[in-house]
Amino acid sequence: VEPAVPAKPLPVAELHLHIEGTLQPELIFALAERNGIELPYSGLDELREKYEFTDLQSFLDLYYANMAVLRTEQDFADMTRAYLERAAAAGVRHAEIMMDPQAHLSRGISLEACVSGVASVLATSEDEFGISTILIAAFLRDLPEESALEVLDQLLAMDAPIGAIGLDSAEVGNPPSKFERLYAKAREAGLRLTAHAGEEGPASYIYEALDILGVERIDHGIRCMDDPELVERLVDARVPLTVCPLSNVRLRAVDTLADHPLPAMLAAGLNVSVNSDDPAYFGGYVDDNFAQLTAVFELSDFDKARLAANSIHSSFATEERKAELV
Numbered sequence: 001v002e003p004a005v006p007a008k009p010l011p012v013a014e015l016h017l018h019i020e021g022t023l024q025p026e027l028i029f030a031l032a033e034r035n036g037i038e039l040p041y042s043g044l045d046e047l048r049e050k051y052e053f054t055d056l057q058s059f060l061d062l063y064y065a066n067m068a069v070l071r072t073e074q075d076f077a078d079m080t081r082a083y084l085e086r087a088a089a090a091g092v093r094h095a096e097i098m099m100d101p102q103a104h105l106s107r108g109i110s111l112e113a114c115v116s117g118v119a120s121v122l123a124t125s126e127d128e129f130g131i132s133t134i135l136i137a138a139f140l141r142d143l144p145e146e147s148a149l150e151v152l153d154q155l156l157a158m159d160a161p162i163g164a165i166g167l168d169s170a171e172v173g174n175p176p177s178k179f180e181r182l183y184a185k186a187r188e189a190g191l192r193l194t195a196h197a198g199e200e201g202p203a204s205y206i207y208e209a210l211d212i213l214g215v216e217r218i219d220h221g222i223r224c225m226d227d228p229e230l231v232e233r234l235v236d237a238r239v240p241l242t243v244c245p246l247s248n249v250r251l252r253a254v255d256t257l258a259d260h261p262l263p264a265m266l267a268a269g270l271n272v273s274v275n276s277d278d279p280a281y282f283g284g285y286v287d288d289n290f291a292q293l294t295a296v297f298e299l300s301d302f303d304k305a306r307l308a309a310n311s312i313h314s315s316f317a318t319e320e321r322k323a324e325l326v
């Protein structure tokens with residue numbers, strides 16, 4: 001009898017990950033204690049009971065509330081290190097990490113503290129964890145464009161080590177077209193461009209992200225399946241869609257994992273990858289997403305290899321780094 005060897009995870013790139021969404025309940029309590037913050041939960045169990053979401057907004061309410069424990073540069077560094085350790089075990093070899101600077105500025109945290117805390121750990125990630133990284137400044141679409149423009153200016157003025165911008169938070173009612181000037185400015189500054197579109201919002205938001213913002217990649221994008229013409233365009237242009245299956249289930253964008261459009265998206269020839277979004281909130285990291293997909297859909301090794309290759313080719317890594325990873 002062969003000894004059971006744990007399956008080595010496929011090397012993948014994680015392209016859709018909010019660093020604030022990696023704050024595990026245990027770390028929330030540890031940081032609260034370190035910072036003398038009183039949490040509105042009696043303990044871990046009471047906090048864990050809150051992780052029952054009905055839609056995107058019900059999650060966002062808890063996600064923003066829990067950020068209260070992030071006060072110092074060290075807090076941001078500890079959160080980032082914990083993610084990279086776990087991601088390495090999941091087989092992640094390249095990570096493009098979003099952070100929400102406006103969610104920290106509005107709480108009185110300096111841009112320096114949040115950016116340096118995350119970036120200082122990313123700087124040594126390839127040596128320490130074998131994970132190359134790119135930091136993405138994500139802007140909150142439920143705030144005015146003026147706020148995003150101001151923060152982008154500040155990030156550029158401080159020469160923050162960001163490689164791209166993204167657009168997140170409450171989607172419906174905040175279409176990509178609201179951020180045309182932000183994306184023009186970021187493009188001019190040489191930044192790569194991505195945006196959440198078609199998570200809860202309609203397929204028309206995906207067109208807007210492509211045509212008005214000029215994004216290179218769409219975060220989520222599952223609602224493209226409502227629009228066959230859009231699917232054809234996305235297939236022809238090989239537009240990457242960073243899909244987050246467990247997130248979609250937990251936020252009720254789909255009823256169950258068995259109802260997830262990922263297999264149909266693969267069959268349609270879309271350039272999809274598998275990502276964890278906010279793994280501390282949605283019940284799993286990239287390896288957990290793959291494991292649950294495999295259990296429900298009997299994904300073939302060929303499908304899994306294609307998803308992994310898509311993630312690497314769709315990244316903003318250098319061609320040199322991509323060649324090392326495939």
Ligand code: ADE
Pocket residue numbers: 018021056063168169170171196199247277278
């Ligand atoms: N911010 C963090 N996670 C998000 C998601 N899944 N959608 C929109 N904004 C987010």
Ligand code: ZN
Pocket residue numbers: 016017018168196219277
């Ligand atoms: Zn997201």
